[in-house]
Amino acid sequence: MTVLCDIRQLAIRYPHAKAPSLDHVSLTLQAGERLAVIGESGSGKSTFARALAGLLPPGVTVSGEIVWPSFAPAPLPGRDLGFVFQDPGASLNPVLTIGEQVAEGAKRHLGLNWKQAFVRAADLLERVRLPEPERLLRAFPHQLSGGQRQRVAIAAAVAARPSILVADEVTSALDQAVQAEIVALLDDLVREEAMTLVFITHDMALASTLADRIAVFAAGRLQEIGPVRQVVGHPQSVAAKTLLEAHIDLETPSLVVGGRP
Amino acid sequence: MSAALLEATDLRKSWAARGRSVVALKEVNLTVAPGETLGLVGRSGCGKSTLARVLTRLTPPQSGAIRFRGEDWLALSGAALRTARRHMQMVFQDPLGAFNPRATVAGALADPLRIHDLVPPARRAARIDELLERVGLTADYARRSILELSGGQRQRVAIARALACEPSLIVLDEAVSALDVSVRARILDLLVDLQREHGLAYIFVSHDLAAVKAVSHRIAVMEAGEIVEEGPTDAVVDHPQSPAARALIAAVPRLIREKP
Structure with missing residues (x-):
């Protein structure tokens, strides 16, 4: 395994915040692995994702190091690293067509002209299993459903063939049926393109389905990191145990015993 | 089904969108018994929120009938409807959108007590403390602003506000969907405890x-x-009959413990 990214004692504080959002986090990301970062609201998981992608807003205080041995300088967002946000309604530009937004990364970073970039965009829309890609190139985000918009955002994120994909709560705003489809899509894309995946989520089941390793965050600190079978099967930290105990799936016993009121 | 608390028959509702008519509900029938939870499940856009809003009379159906507590629920209007509304309460997905942002917790809980004249003014503060305690918050939350609370705390206040009316039915529309998993688990426990104590019925709407x-x-x-399948929880989950139910079951994320 090659080290893709070495994070050392990373600490991040937003201006006027009482507590740091990330508190001396150290971890190593291997090339080609799938890392799930899990935690509750305010655990620092999204801040970690943004720091990794170089997307922190101005004014934050950062200490520690993020070292990318195979990149000099750090990977360029859009070219080397794709980022998919939670809310595609906010991350897609409402006044640009789907085609323009997906083609832009391909044109800018793959040295294509607009015509070639649009051909690539149509291919990508087909890859993310959207119907009628040619027609969709001319559509606007508001004409699509939430799940379709998230597919567009994924297509745009991978347009320049990045080797790293960061997905920040990409299914949280979607219903479970759509969520399952998006997770399956990410799984296929990451495998076919041999990308490194950092998957931010609050759902243990999704983390266990998609990832090789799970990093558990709480209160800005890394509480535990390990392979799925270790973190899910033999959790060590309170944070991991809490997340697992709170997990509800179809195996969870009914809370209304006996089935009748 | 004379024992039903709520009985809806042949509810129809369509929305006009850009000159076209979009059918949101077609011939929906359902019943809820006292003290029972009916789970209403489906994908985004299946009409479950519209149904919740029709049942709570936030939006009128085109046709159909609803009997609630033995009364013709759709025939009520004016003062009679306002009085009867106390018995059917609703908790929404976004607790921030469901409150006046300038309200304090005490203010939000005092409104139903005053409007429905449930507790004399002198006893209201004590009743508010009681309600807060009932949903797992301490009395000192009463003075706080709604904006100061976390999402989970706000949802507890929303449940307390519904309880303040001493309802027989609470309609919960995606009430735990926006919450963290550990908060969600605690709110579900709370709902079940409250049901046991007060004999409440719920319609629990969720994807x-x-x-x-x-x-x-x-x-x-x-x-x-349409309601394409209906039955006891175990029967629907263990032996789903409709493609819609099978798809929902397949979409539930599974925890994988053993991975090579």
Whole structure:
């Protein structure tokens, strides 16, 4: 395994915040692995994702190091690293067509002209299993459903063939049926393109389905990191145990015993 | 079914969109018994929120009938409707949008007590403390602003506000969907405890079949404005009959413990 990214004692504080959002986090990301970062609201998981992608807003205080041995300088967002946000309604530009937004990364970073970039965009829309890609190139985000918009955002994120994909709560705003489809899509894309995946989520089941390793965050600190079978099967930290105990799936016993009121 | 608390028959509702008519509900029938939880589950856009809003009379149906507590629920209007509304309360997905942002917790809980004249003014503060305690918050939350609370705390206040009316039915529309998993688990526990103590009935609307299964006695599966399957929770989850129910079951994320 090659080290893709070495994070050392990373600490991040937003201006006027009482507590740091990330508190001396150290971890190593291997090339080609799938890392799930899990935690509750305010655990620092999204801040970690943004720091990794170089997307922190101005004014934050950062200490520690993020070292990318195979990149000099750090990977360029859009070219080397794709980022998919939670809310595609906010991350897609409402006044640009789907085609323009997906083609832009391909044109800018793959040295294509607009015509070639649009051909690539149509291919990508087909890859993310959207119907009628040619027609969709001319559509606007508001004409699509939430799940379709998230597919567009994924297509745009991978347009320049990045080797790293960061997905920040990409299914949280979607219903479970759509969520399952998006997770399956990410799984296929990451495998076919041999990308490194950092998957931010609050759902243990999704983390266990998609990832090789799970990093558990709480209160800005890394509480535990390990392979799925270790973190899910033999959790060590309170944070991991809490997340697992709170997990509800179809195996969870009914809370209304006996089935009748 | 004379024992039913709520009985809806042949509800129809369509929305006009850009000159076209979009059918949101077609011939929906359902019943809820006292003290029972009916889980209403389906994908986005299946009509489950529209149904919740029709049942709570936030939006009128085109046709159909609703009997609630033995009365013709759709025939009520004016003062009679306002008085009767106390018995059917609703908790929404976004607790921030469901409150006046300038309200304090005490203010939000005092409104129903005053409007429905449930508790004399002198005893209201004590009743508010009691309600807060009932939903797992301490009395000193009463003075806080709604904006100061976390999402989970706000949802507890929303439940307390519904309880303040001493309802017989609470309609919960995606009430736990926006919450963190540990908060969600605690709110579900709370709902079940309250049901046991007060004999409350719930209609629990969600796209999350696992949460629905955990709290419901019966489940109704909706698709494209229709209830396509309905039955006891275990029967629907263990032996789904409709493609919609099978798809929802397949979509529930599974925890993988052993991975090579």
